Amino acid sequence: MAEMVDVPVGQRYLIVLPVLDYIRLSLKDDDGRIGLLNVSDVQSLIEGRALLILDLSNEGPTYDREIFDSLHRQLAVRGVPMHRVVFVSQNRLLSLEYRRYHNDGIVFWQSEFFVQTIANWLSEHDSQRLFGSKAFERADYSPLRAADAPSSFMCQNAAVRWHRVLIYRWLTLRGFSSEGMVSFYGIGPDNSKANEIDIYNPPDEIKNEFGDLVAGIEDWIPRRAEKMDASVGSGNDLVLTLDVKSYAYSDLSIVTESDFFVPGIERVTEKAVKAAAMGVPFIIVGAPRSVQRLAEMGFCTFDGLIDQSYDLVDDPLKRLRALFKTIESGWERCRSNPAAWRNAARDQALANFHHGKGGLVKRLDQLLTMPMLSRMSRFIEEGDVVG
Numbered sequence: 001m002a003e004m005v006d007v008p009v010g011q012r013y014l015i016v017l018p019v020l021d022y023i024r025l026s027l028k029d030d031d032g033r034i035g036l037l038n039v040s041d042v043q044s045l046i047e048g049r050a051l052l053i054l055d056l057s058n059e060g061p062t063y064d065r066e067i068f069d070s071l072h073r074q075l076a077v078r079g080v081p082m083h084r085v086v087f088v089s090q091n092r093l094l095s096l097e098y099r100r101y102h103n104d105g106i107v108f109w110q111s112e113f114f115v116q117t118i119a120n121w122l123s124e125h126d127s128q129r130l131f132g133s134k135a136f137e138r139a140d141y142s143p144l145r146a147a148d149a150p151s152s153f154m155c156q157n158a159a160v161r162w163h164r165v166l167i168y169r170w171l172t173l174r175g176f177s178s179e180g181m182v183s184f185y186g187i188g189p190d191n192s193k194a195n196e197i198d199i200y201n202p203p204d205e206i207k208n209e210f211g212d213l214v215a216g217i218e219d220w221i222p223r224r225a226e227k228m229d230a231s232v233g234s235g236n237d238l239v240l241t242l243d244v245k246s247y248a249y250s251d252l253s254i255v256t257e258s259d260f261f262v263p264g265i266e267r268v269t270e271k272a273v274k275a276a277a278m279g280v281p282f283i284i285v286g287a288p289r290s291v292q293r294l295a296e297m298g299f300c301t302f303d304g305l306i307d308q309s310y311d312l313v314d315d316p317l318k319r320l321r322a323l324f325k326t327i328e329s330g331w332e333r334c335r336s337n338p339a340a341w342r343n344a345a346r347d348q349a350l351a352n353f354h355h356g357k358g359g360l361v362k363r364l365d366q367l368l369t370m371p372m373l374s375r376m377s378r379f380i381e382e383g384d385v386v387g
Contacts, residue, residue: 003194010049010111011048011049011380012048012050012051012379012380012381012383013044013049013050013051013377013380014050014053014376014380015037015041015045015050015051015052015053015260016049016053016055017033017036017037017052017053017054017055018055019033019054019055019056020056020058021059021233022056022059022061022064022166023067025054025067025070025071026064026066026067026070026071027307029325031074031077032070032071032074033054034071034074034075034078034080035074037052037078038149041054041077042079042080044080045080045084045085046078046079046080046081047367048084048383050084051084051085051086051376051379052080052084052085052086053086053088054085054086054087055088055111056087056088056089057088057089057090057111057112057113058090058113058114059089059090060090060091060092060094060258060259060265060267060269061089061091061094061265062091062093062097062262062263062264062265063094063097063098063100063101063264065101066097068101068102071106072105079367082105082106082256083104083105083106083107083385084103084385085106085107085108085386086106086107086108086109087107087108087109088108088111088372089108089110089111090110090111090112090113090115090267090269091110091264091265091266091267092110092266093264093265093266094108097110097264101158107385107386107387108387109371109372109375109387110368111116111124111368111369111372112267112269112368113136113271113366114269114270115262115268115270115273115297115364116361116364116368117270118270118273118274118277119273119277119356119360119361119364120361120364122277122356122357122360122386123357123358123360123361124357124358125274125358125361130337140178141244141247141248141278142248142279143247143248143278143279143280143349143350143352143353144235144251144279144280144346144349145248146347149249149338150180150335151203151251151252151334151335151338151340151341152179152180152181152249152250152251153176153179153181153250153251153252153253153254153331153334154181154182154246154247154250154252154253154254154280155167155168155171155180155181155182155183155253155254155256156182156183156255156256156271157182157184157185157256158185158256158271159185159196159200159258160185160186160187160196161196161197161258161260161261162197162203162206162260162261163200163215163256163260163261163285163292163316163320164184164256164285165197165199165214166206166213166214167254167256167285167323168182168184168211169213169214169217169220171254172220173212173213174328176327176331179331180250180252181246181250182226183225183226183227184222184225184226185222185225186221186222186223186224187199187221187222187223187224188222188223188224188225192384199217199218199221200217200218202214202217203261205317206261209317209321210320219299228236236327240256242274242278244278246383247274247275247278247280248278249280250280251280251281251282251334251338251341251342252280252282252283252330252331252334253275253278253280253281253282253283254282254283254285254327255271255272255275255282255283255284255285255286256271256285257271257272257284257285257286257287257290258271258286258330259286259287260285260286260287260316260319260320261316263314263316264383265287266287266288266289266293267287267290267291267293268284268286268287268290268293268294272284272286272290272294273294273297273360274358276294276297276299276352276356277299277352277353277355277356277357277360278352278353278356279349279350279353279356280349281302281305281306281330281345281348281349281350282294282302282306283306283323283326283330284311285320285323285328287313288311288312288313288314288319289311290309290311291308292311292312296363297360297363297367298355298359298360298363299352299355300348300349300351300352300355301348302345302348304344305330305333305341305344305345305348306326306330307326307329307330308326309322309324309326310322310325310326
């Protein structure tokens with residue numbers, strides 16, 4: 001239900017409509033969410049006194065012609081001008097993809113709900129509760145903690161997606177899984193997202209390029225979740241938890257992000273931000289320019305320690321091959337001389353940890369929050385809608 005706020009007659013105002021799931025914009029229910037608008041708000045949008053903000057800041061969707069065609073139809077039926085509608089998402093490329101098919105239309109802003117939530121939670125200046133959990137306790141934490149212990153890496157995998165399947169299998173075949181902490185959801189009943197892909201029918205491009213990895217998948221794919229610490233049931237819920245012990249004793253984090261094979265997406269999620277903010281050297285199995293995005297947020301990216309040339313490879317098949325080389329060379333360097341690895345990584349690791357608890361919120365304010373507030377204020381004061 002909408003929370004109605006009294007608006008003085010003639011004053012411009014904002015309507016924020018949480019969409020929560022990209023696909024909802026094309027469903028019949030609530031006319032693709034646009035049906036939730038009341039008659040008064042629709043009239044205000046038509047007259048230019050209101051701005052509609054469709055909030056998908058919890059997602060980074062790629063362009064989908066059918067979804068946007070449906071959205072356009074629902075706006076047109078009500079006579080709402082498209083330039084008074086703002087689509088907020090994490091994907092910085094979405095507006096470019098949209099403009100390829102529509103010369104004029106809705107406006108795009110960028111925001112990152114989960115990244116900003118994690119930043120607030122980690123901040124020692126404004127620490128907030130994360131989804132009901134207590135504020136982050138950092139008193140006993142320091143990165144690269146295992147001074148004399150054998151080297152170890154971590155690789156957390158959430159919902160079953162092809163890049164995670166391939167990374168999991170590659171780590172297993174190379175014998176690396178026994179040397180690190182690897183979690184994998186699997187396709188059993190304890191995984192609510194087990195059916196996101198057709199695990200028994202890999203896409204042709206994956207079969208052609210990585211046939212050795214998907215061969216016999218019906219025999220080796222886990223039927224139940226493999227967790228880092230099964231005794232406490234942690235290791236897979238990457239949004240709602242942070243396994244401090246796993247980060248503290250990891251020399252390397254292989255982060256399998258949400259997106260990989262789908263073109264037209266550039267973003268990072270809380271998964272990569274957690275690894276960076278906890279001060280663990282990282283390799284990002286995600287969209288192109290994910291490492292660059294973390295650098296924009298103010299994190300050190302372990303130049304000189306990890307080969308990050310994969311980050312600029314747009315072709316996902318070539319990028320994954322490059323990632324295999326980076327993981328192998330990085331892990332070999334780490335496990336062959338853990339002390340040298342930790343010494344080489346320590347300055348950047350500590351800088352990242354301190355940035356996560358001290359500067360990340362401010363940096364995200366500069367990148368995301370203040371530009372959005374400025375655009376909102378400009379509409380309220382002048383009626384202009386700026387993309």
